[in-house]
Amino acid sequence: MIPIKNILYKAWALILIIGLSYSCNSDIYDTYDDYVDQEEPVSVGKPDTIISRSGKERILFQVFINSDPKIKEGVIRWSAEDSTNFKVDRTTYQRDSLNVEVRIPEGNYDFEVYLKDSKGNKSIAVEHSATAYGENYRSNLVSRIVSTFSFDGARAMMAFVSGTENERNTEVKYTNTANEETVEVISRETDTIHLPGCDVEKDIMYRTYYVPTPAVEGVETALDEFGSDWKVLELPEILPIIENITFTDILGGVTADWNNPDGLDLRLDFAYTANGEEKTHTVESGEITGKTAISGMEAGEQEVRVTISDTEGNSFGPQTYVVAPGKAVxxxxxxxxxxxxxxxxxxxxxxxxxxxxxxxxxxxxxxxxxxxxxxxxxxxxxxxxxxxxxxxxxxxxxxxxxxxxxxxxxxxxxxxxxxxxxxxxxxxxxxxxxxxxxxxxxxxxxxxxxxxxxxxxxxxxxxxxxxxxxxxxxxxx
Structure with a gap:
């Protein structure tokens, strides 16, 4: 007689084997069905090359597309929430490129660019870094450096130091003697600019335009130029000195007196004519009160032309004075x-x-x-x-x-x-x-x-x- 506990044990074992067998067969068929129902994965060609040009709160992308005929759309993404899509419409399926402009706040960005087919299948993403420029960049720009300024009584001239590769034109704004506002432009390749009819008693202002990225082999890489703030030209205090020189006639010449309240190191050139020959009497002085005498002059009324310059090369003149030296023999x-x-x-x-x-x-x-x-x-x-x-x-x-x-x-x-x-x-x-x-x-x-x-x-x-x-x-x- 078989013990009851043995019969129960065998019954539980049989149930367990049947359950396991059913479970294994069910998983196999489920996996197979999934495999049979799934479509074959679709490969979409990725962008070949990406080139970008930066501008004022914008970036222009040039996306080179390969010959894959399935490509219908592209995406440029710079965050989980921000992206822009562009259509890929072409009549031939050869390698070509598309220009896509992205309007974006000033900053540095890491972009992902990928392509899609008509069903939404995506290519591998290509990474690209680019920068958009704006007011922060512009506000840090400075006007081109002025090296010297000269004024001959009718026309002013500004000389600049050589421009950097990112500089472009510089504008100079001034008021002429007809009280008209005038703007002259100087290129980066030029060092001097003339300001005809400039009224030096009024502000002379200038600003320089820059590109954030330099040109390559003469071709601009930047989309926009940015102008620095207008800067007022600070003129050396030479004009009041040259306008207030006083002359005293003496035998065979004249004396000249001037005030130099800032004690500037100055060179004063007094040009005159004697016996048909042009002569120049030169004085270098940093004295607050200056005085010199010019001898060997002919007697009678004549002109003395005064030019004053400082150690930086700034100059004013010639300013003409009429004198009348006494006769000396x-x-x-x-x-x-x-x-x-x-x-x-x-x-x-x-x-x-x-x-x-x-x-x-x-x-x-x-x-x-x-x-x-x-x-x-x-x-x-x-x-x-x-x-x-x-x-x-x-x-x-x-x-x-x-x-x-x-x-x-x-x-x-x-x-x-x-x-x-x-x-x-x-x-x-x-x-x-x-x-x-x-x-x-x-x-x-x-x-x-x-x-x-x-x-x-x-x-x-x-x-x-x-x-x-x-x-x-x-x-x-």
Missing amino acids: KLDKSSWTVYDFSSEEPAEGTETYPDNGKAMAVIDDNPDTFWHSAWENGTPEYPHYVVIDMGAEKTIGSFEVFRRQGNDNGQTRHQFLVSSDGENWTDAGTFDMDPGTDEGQNYTIMSNPTARYFKYVAIEGPDHYAFLAEIHVYGLE
Whole structure:
């Protein structure tokens, strides 16, 4: 007799086997049915190449499409919520390209570009990074740097430093003398621009246009240009100086006075005509109150043309002034004598010029002779001097001196003094001397003193000695 528990055990085992068998067969047929019902996967060609150009809150994509005839649409996506679709319509199934513009806020973006067929099947996505530009980019742009500004009284000129590869045209806006607003344009390749009829008393403004990406082989890669803020040109305070120079007529020339309240380092050029020859008297000064004298001018009414420039190259002028120097003549030396001297050197004499080295050589009207301080029996140091008696009182307008011809080792600074009695002296001025030229060097005595005696004093030089070929005096007999 079989035990009941054995019968129950076998029954439960049979039920379990039948259940497992049914479960396995059901899964197999379900998987098979799914496989049979599923369509074959469709492959859609991806974009070949993507090129982008950036602009003002926009990006232009050039999407190159391969020859897959199934491609009907494309998608450019830059976030889970943001994308744009474009149709792919073509008459032939060869490789071509489409331009797609995306309007988008300023910023840097990572894009995915993929293609689709008519049933919505997608290609593999191609990644592409691009940037849209806007006000943040524009607000950081600066106008092209101005190197110099000049004004000749009728026309202004601005010079710029060379432009960068991202710069384009620069606009200059100003008001002309007819009170009309005018705009001139200068290209990046040009450094100077003229502003005809510019009223320099009013603001001159300029701004520069830029592209965010440079051109490649002459072809622009950017869609738009961006202009910097207008900038007001800050002019050096030269115009008030040149407009307020005052001239005083003296014998054989004029004096000029000016104010330079900012202490700018300036160069002042005074151009005039003498004996049909154009001449220029130049002064370099940073003094707040400036003064100079121009000698060797013809008598009577004439023009002086003033140009002022600073160390940065900015300049104003020429501005024309009318002056009327007094008549000055070269004083006759026939009655002049040597009244005194510090030392002389007769050993410099030669057979041709036996008076070489002597003090009298400075008034013999021969520039090939010269006075020389002593050296044979002693070598006195600076200063060295010669005193001349003109025989009667004269009004002195200027002195003209000539170095020892062909020799640049003489004094570099000298002084003139005047006297009525040869004992009491008045300082007439201390000046620099150029030892490197054989030409006459003129020194205006602004006070136009009246005197019988004058003293020439060599103050300093590269060696211990001094020499001089000739002295002339211009004034009134």
